[in-house]
Amino acid sequence: GENVGLHLPTLSVQEGDNSIINCAYSNSASDYFIWYKQESGKGPQFIIDIRSNMDKRQGQRVTVLLNKTVKHLSLQIAATQPGDSAVYFCAEIGGSNYKLTFGKGTLLTVNP
């Protein structure tokens, strides 16, 4: 698959558990953050976003937390399912409004 050879941080969880994926960003001027999910053989898919004037945002089964003090972003997935297995990337808008800067990604594996 597309993830073969990637030396990514990995997270392995049991089906039904909650997952927390972390991301550190570097640009203190970034004001918009997005989490993407990339399944093997596919392009990244938007999950949830958050602006810098917020510290928490919830979606369906997902929550994003933003800590601007330590430049840290996390994605929480509730009741993780096998279909959640994928690589998760955080991305930030820094400077230009027309490009994203992506983090390295985390490989999430959900065991049935």
Next chain:
Amino acid sequence: KAGVTQTPRYLIKTRGQQVTLSCSPISGHRSVSWYQQTPGQGLQFLFEYFSETQRNKGNFPGRFSGRQFSNSRSEMNVSTLELGDSALYLCASSTSGRMNTGELFFGEGSRLTVL
């Protein structure tokens, strides 16, 4: 509504050759951006086009170029291919190109292997 379509999905080239990749954005989307994805460097921004004009460019050598047509379809070209150009090339489209709306949709990519 059809998604972002990239062609070809897979291709193999040899060093020194050139390659052209194509991207058809979602209907109505005028912004197309390109990203390179490799195991070592992750996802890196190449360039972004809006209404046939390049608005932003990443830190890639001049061998990497692109263009956008009046129907918003975009192509990217890599000349004098090197082994390190082997990667998944992703195209993404949006209505305005402003990333802070979250309305960025990716294609499935073109997997380039350089031998």
